[in-house]
Amino acid sequence: MTMKLYAVSDGPPSLAVRMVLHALNIPYELVSIDFIAGQHMTDEYAKMNPQKEIPVLDDDGFYLPESVAIMQYLCDKYSPTSKLYPREATQRAIVNHRMCFNMGFYYSAISAHSMAPIFFDYQRTDMSLxxxxxxxxxxxxxxxxxxxxxxxxxxxxxxxxxxxxxxxxLEAIGFDLSNYPLVQKWYETFKKENPELWEIAKSGMLEIAEFEKNPPDLSHMNHPFHPTRKPKV
Known part of the structure; x- marks a missing residue:
């Protein structure tokens, strides 16, 4: 049975998992979830992920949500010696830390400032910045x-x-990284040295940039954890 990844085309967690699958050369079927249509809010989707969040991996009937867990699982099962997820304890601890840092601190702040104002009824404020x-x-x-x-x-x-x-x-909303030279250098190094992986990420970035210019009308959505986005007049 072909592995399936239920993902959204511009979702950062989905993009991260897709890059791992590409880097490890794992064949899979990409099942696109229409976030705007609320496909992730259905009872059928909830059977795979009660959190009703994206992405979800289906590995021959084994359903695994949460992008970090998916990336770790893919490396452990399909490429246990890969340097992408080193086995040496200290190196792995640093990798795990950076992913926890991203999930609980870095992406959470960035998402609230960049994504939430596009897809939900939130405003960019001095505090979010x-x-x-x-x-x-x-x-x-x-x-x-x-x-x-x-x-x-x-x-x-x-x-x-x-x-x-x-x-x-941040790039999608035109944020200037020049005040953070090491972050900017790291980001540009990734793009330059990993062009195939960046193509996956870039596709999502360009979609977000387009939504930034023309926000979708999500007033019909019924999400239990976030207020519904109001259409701009």
Missing amino acids: KKVNNALNVFETYLQEGGTKYAAADFLTIADFALVSATLC
């Missing part, structure tokens, strides 16, 4: 203290996929 700058400042510190080429090592790891997918949201 302050949180983004704080997150970038912390990432800058990690890159400086680590002294590594990539986010967790001198080689590419799955932590980079997660962090790149978050950072592209």
Whole structure:
């Protein structure tokens, strides 16, 4: 049975998982979820992921949500010796930390400032901008203290996929990274040295950029955890 990934085309967590699948050369079927149509809110989708969030991996009937867990699983099962998720304890701990940092601190701040105002009834504020700058400042510190080429090592790891997918949201809304030279250098290095992976990420970034210019009308959606986006007049 072909592995399936239920994903949204411009969702950073979905993009991160797609990059891992490509990097590990794992064949899979991409099942596009229409977020605007609310396909992730159906009872059928909830059977795969009660959280009704995207993405979800279906590996021969084994359903796994949460992008970080999916990336770790793919490496552990299909390429256990891959440097993308090193097995040495200290190296793996740093990779795990960077992914936790992204999920709980970095992407959460970026998403609230970039994505939420597009897809939900939130506003960009001085406070949301302050949180983004704080997150970038912390990432800058990690890159400086680590002294590594990539986010967790001198080689590419799955932590980079997660962090790149978050950072592209800022590029999509025209955010200037020049105040964070190490973050900017890391981001541009990823693009330059991993063009096939960046093509996957770039496709999502361009979609977000288009939505930034022309926000979708999601007033028909009924999401239990977020207010519904009001159409612009």
